[in-house]
Amino acid sequence: MKYILKTILLLTFSISFSQSKSIDLRVEELLKKMTLEEKIGQLNQYTDDWNITGPLIVNPNKETDVKAGMLGSMLNVNGVERTRKYQELAMQSRLKIPLLFGFDVIHGYKTTFPIPLAEAASWDLSAMELSARIAATEAAASGIHWTFAPMVDIARDPRWGRVMEGAGEDTYLGTKIAYARVKGFQGKLGNLNSVMACAKHFAAYGAAVGGREYNSVDLSDRMLWEVYLPPFKAAVDAGAATFMNAFNDINGIPSTGNKYIQRDILKGKWNYKGFVVSDWGSIGEMYTHGYSKDGIEAAFSAITAGSDMDMESNTYRNTLAQLVNKKRISVALIDDAVKRILRKKFELGLFEDPFRFCNSERQKMALNNSEHTKAAREVAAKCVVLLKNEKNILPLSKETKTIAVIGPMVKPKRINHGFWAVNLKDVDSTYIVSQWEGLENKVGKNTKLLYAKGCDIEGDNKAGFQEAIDVANQSDVVLLSIGERYNMSGEAKSRSNIHLPGIQEELIKELQKTGKPIVVLINAGRPLVFNWTADNMPTIVYTWWLGSEAGNAIADVLFGDYNPSAKLPMTFPRAEGQIPIYYNHFNTGRPSINEEKLYKSSYIDLPNTPKFPFGFGLSYTTFNYSNLKLSKTKMKSNEKIEVSLDVTNTGKYEGEEIVQLYLQDKFASLIRPIKELKDFQKIKLAVGETKTITFVIDNEKLSFYNEKLEFKSEAGDFDLMIGASSEDIRLKSSFELLP
Numbered sequence: 001m002k003y004i005l006k007t008i009l010l011l012t013f014s015i016s017f018s019q020s021k022s023i024d025l026r027v028e029e030l031l032k033k034m035t036l037e038e039k040i041g042q043l044n045q046y047t048d049d050w051n052i053t054g055p056l057i058v059n060p061n062k063e064t065d066v067k068a069g070m071l072g073s074m075l076n077v078n079g080v081e082r083t084r085k086y087q088e089l090a091m092q093s094r095l096k097i098p099l100l101f102g103f104d105v106i107h108g109y110k111t112t113f114p115i116p117l118a119e120a121a122s123w124d125l126s127a128m129e130l131s132a133r134i135a136a137t138e139a140a141a142s143g144i145h146w147t148f149a150p151m152v153d154i155a156r157d158p159r160w161g162r163v164m165e166g167a168g169e170d171t172y173l174g175t176k177i178a179y180a181r182v183k184g185f186q187g188k189l190g191n192l193n194s195v196m197a198c199a200k201h202f203a204a205y206g207a208a209v210g211g212r213e214y215n216s217v218d219l220s221d222r223m224l225w226e227v228y229l230p231p232f233k234a235a236v237d238a239g240a241a242t243f244m245n246a247f248n249d250i251n252g253i254p255s256t257g258n259k260y261i262q263r264d265i266l267k268g269k270w271n272y273k274g275f276v277v278s279d280w281g282s283i284g285e286m287y288t289h290g291y292s293k294d295g296i297e298a299a300f301s302a303i304t305a306g307s308d309m310d311m312e313s314n315t316y317r318n319t320l321a322q323l324v325n326k327k328r329i330s331v332a333l334i335d336d337a338v339k340r341i342l343r344k345k346f347e348l349g350l351f352e353d354p355f356r357f358c359n360s361e362r363q364k365m366a367l368n369n370s371e372h373t374k375a376a377r378e379v380a381a382k383c384v385v386l387l388k389n390e391k392n393i394l395p396l397s398k399e400t401k402t403i404a405v406i407g408p409m410v411k412p413k414r415i416n417h418g419f420w421a422v423n424l425k426d427v428d429s430t431y432i433v434s435q436w437e438g439l440e441n442k443v444g445k446n447t448k449l450l451y452a453k454g455c456d457i458e459g460d461n462k463a464g465f466q467e468a469i470d471v472a473n474q475s476d477v478v479l480l481s482i483g484e485r486y487n488m489s490g491e492a493k494s495r496s497n498i499h500l501p502g503i504q505e506e507l508i509k510e511l512q513k514t515g516k517p518i519v520v521l522i523n524a525g526r527p528l529v530f531n532w533t534a535d536n537m538p539t540i541v542y543t544w545w546l547g548s549e550a551g552n553a554i555a556d557v558l559f560g561d562y563n564p565s566a567k568l569p570m571t572f573p574r575a576e577g578q579i580p581i582y583y584n585h586f587n588t589g590r591p592s593i594n595e596e597k598l599y600k601s602s603y604i605d606l607p608n609t610p611k612f613p614f615g616f617g618l619s620y621t622t623f624n625y626s627n628l629k630l631s632k633t634k635m636k637s638n639e640k641i642e643v644s645l646d647v648t649n650t651g652k653y654e655g656e657e658i659v660q661l662y663l664q665d666k667f668a669s670l671i672r673p674i675k676e677l678k679d680f681q682k683i684k685l686a687v688g689e690t691k692t693i694t695f696v697i698d699n700e701k702l703s704f705y706n707e708k709l710e711f712k713s714e715a716g717d718f719d720l721m722i723g724a725s726s727e728d729i730r731l732k733s734s735f736e737l738l739p
Helices: 002-033 036-042 062-067 080-090 116-122 125-141 161-165 171-186 221-228 230-237 259-269 295-305 315-325 331-347 360-366 370-382 435-442 465-473 504-512 531-536 550-558
Strands: 044-047 073-075 100-103 198-202 242-245 275-277 385-389 402-406 448-452 477-483 518-523 539-542 623-630 641-649 655-665 676-685 690-697 716-723 729-737
Touching (some): 002 331, 036 044, 036 315, 036 331, 044 062, 080 360, 100 331, 116 370, 125 171, 125 360, 171 221, 171 676, 198 230, 221 230, 259 295, 370 550, 402 465, 465 504, 477 504, 504 531, 539 550, 623 655, 623 716, 623 729, 641 676, 641 716, 641 729, 676 690
Parallel strands (some): 198 242, 242 275, 402 448, 518 539
Antiparallel strands (some): 385 539, 623 641, 641 690, 655 676
């Protein structure tokens, strides 16, 4: 048996090596046939005209360039008919090198899933991998080879609009999610239901100063390595085919032209074999940065730093040949970039069949798959965060006679998609389930639904208040759906004021006077500030933007067909003055304990604590943590500690709990955070059921980047904390790492 297994393994390795070698040889053979101009052409990416994700640049010559073999890729081209058209043009070129088609498939294609930040709230890695897999299936069936996702930027500032596109503030959670989403999008590259993933934005874009889009970043190398780089390394480990560099600078050098992060770290230390694409126009924008005096210098900086493909700045096209002819760069530098791109085209099977992703029948089937719809509903329900349920209004009884459904988010459809949803030209929005429709689908004939808009999302028009009050007075319970516009969060959607917009909180105050039980639903793409509501309303549900099945998923949660289990992936501040705010901050020499303020690190007008902490989220049931055991209290760096505990469902409903393990390195050569998430498990428990769960603490969980940027542990004492959130610690212990 051992001999047979060994033979199979050797044969598998031999086949894999042979296939890899075959692609390498084919790439080299093709490269020898290419002129310098054709090589440079492979490094250029143009956009199509109708679906723009950046400043519009009209290029009337794109079709001519494709036929001349002067283009390697296009973005914003989707649908079998459109992608086939451009690929047919590419087949008229001298060498017939196929095009790559990229698209921002961020959280679904036709079937839209919750925005990524909402998905992160599920802490359900398999669900996130599934949603990425379905998105890839639909996109690939529509002629797309490549998605510009996942965004793996760690973000601690909710003013930054792109928090909606990532996994939140925590590096450990973000690293796990980055790996899962890359695996979901790519599967095995070359399969007809997979697309190339693109880890973005490399690097540290989530640290933009002031939470302002396209802004500078100012951080230490230690912070870069410890907080912002690990999710990117996870993307490399998961096999991400491509990386996208960021708009920001790092240590004064724009990421696009930053050799340290691209050549030294990504392609050097991490031995990355994929290719790097610029963000929209970022090569040319190095001039505006004040870093490159002209296009020639920008191209020189970008290509030498390791940026392989130029998205929509035309800088490579216009200048690289000059740089070669003047011997400022070698052809070998361009060859390296071209080979990286050609390899992916071979891996996708495009040289065997350039039109293998252009099958109209497969597209029709993929975009009308009921299993995708079912999955979108299930994933969306997992993302709903129950923030308050003090009077146990939820779950609602299906025997409720009259429900008033009020607010500007109730009946619109498109808003449920959230930002970065794919706008399909030939598909209307009838398949999107509004919140109103979800409730209609849920309640029986004995329940009457009443509707009033109440007010707009923005503005100060109170004309609808009275109708809302009248409707509320006729009801047994009020569902009030409020929040920010779906496109208030996303790229170029930074906000200095993240309070509930308009007069929506005033509407809540008026409805509260009716004395009716009110459930507040908050729709948003980021953490918002809603202090009066948080303090005065007993029932609050954070619904984010949940996608095309939002209405059904929200109804499932409200009526208890799904018991909410989501936990916040970002800290919710009390005010913008606390930002950036995150749970795993460093301590100080004068910490404010129990909100002590005098000569302590504190605000005189605000508590240090957040409104809602990282990892927080309630359930309709309750959980008890007990019986914490450590296999040992002293360990060496080559050993492990097993941690076990019991979790019991002590409530009235079956439910899921996300058990979180935090560690604190008490004393080290560099100050360590007050606590760090180092593991978690999501478990389901029947009423009264107890489960014993186990965590393993190894040396990697105890290591950090020291002053020399070495990832090492240090002997000393550690506190162990296990709980339901970063603030709700239920069990504690300690152990020692021996020298």
